[in-house]
């Protein structure tokens with residue numbers, strides 16, 4: 222299921238403004254890659270180019286290529302909607318559909334894809350996805366109650382269950398724990414470690430300890446100056462980035478000297 226990602230010579234724009242310049246990187250299947258860097262350096266912008274969500278903003282576009290298992294997502298014959306189905310996304314704030322039950326939330330992506338599914342298959346998808354998201358035991362007796370009635374951490378795990386229910390190949394997470402308390406954060410981090418055996422995961426985080434705990438590789442992005450595009454400064458094994466980065470700016474950032 223998991224896929225390899227190869228980004229080549231990627232430049233990302235909002236209209237005329239180049240927000241991120243010249244990104245080259247590869248992400249191995251079944252691994253967790255963390256994006257770190259100061260505010261405004263383009264981590265979220267870059268993340269959204271990995272499932273063609275960036276271009277939903279009017280004027281936003283990219284130059285370069287993002288290949289998944291060798292297929293360029295920006296090829297002329299590629300349907301962006303199909304890409305978004307293949308590459309799931311979890312956002313900063315848990316966003317279950319408020320009028321839907323827990324079970325309906327899990328199935329929402331499948332229904333949006335107009336897939337017909339029998340009641341017993343739907344029940345299986347709900348159970349498997351919730352089990353995979355470490356939420357099943359907490360909600361199995363209230364699957365028909367609203368998703369919005371769960372705690373923040375449970376809602377985020379519900380959103381992860383919803384994202385994996387459609388069996389994506391890649392999972393993108395944009396600061397998935399920033400609205401959560403420390404216990405819920407640890408539950409999501411444990412879940413990320415488990416999901417890595419099936420998915421390629423990319424996570425944006427402001428939390429250095431989190432990057433160190435959950436990721437195999439870490440990419441540091443930075444801005445040379447305000448108004449300049451953000452750039453990938455270096456990407457390496459997480460242990461290397463946190464113990465002996467090659468670039469001084471990375472060292473300064475992770476040791477809290479700026480950002």
Ligand SMILES: Nc1ncnc2c1ncn2[C@@H]1O[C@H](COP(=O)(O)OP(=O)(O)OP(=O)(O)O)[C@@H](O)[C@H]1O
Nearest residue numbers: 235240258259260261262263264265266267278451
């Ligand atoms: N919708 C938009 N329209 C125009 N410019 C945008 C838009 N979204 C982001 N930008 C700009 O793109 C640049 C990168 O922003 P982005 O949000 O990707 O950074 P980030 O590293 O994720 O920041 P943070 O850590 O604060 O979330 C910034 O200069 C930002 O102002």
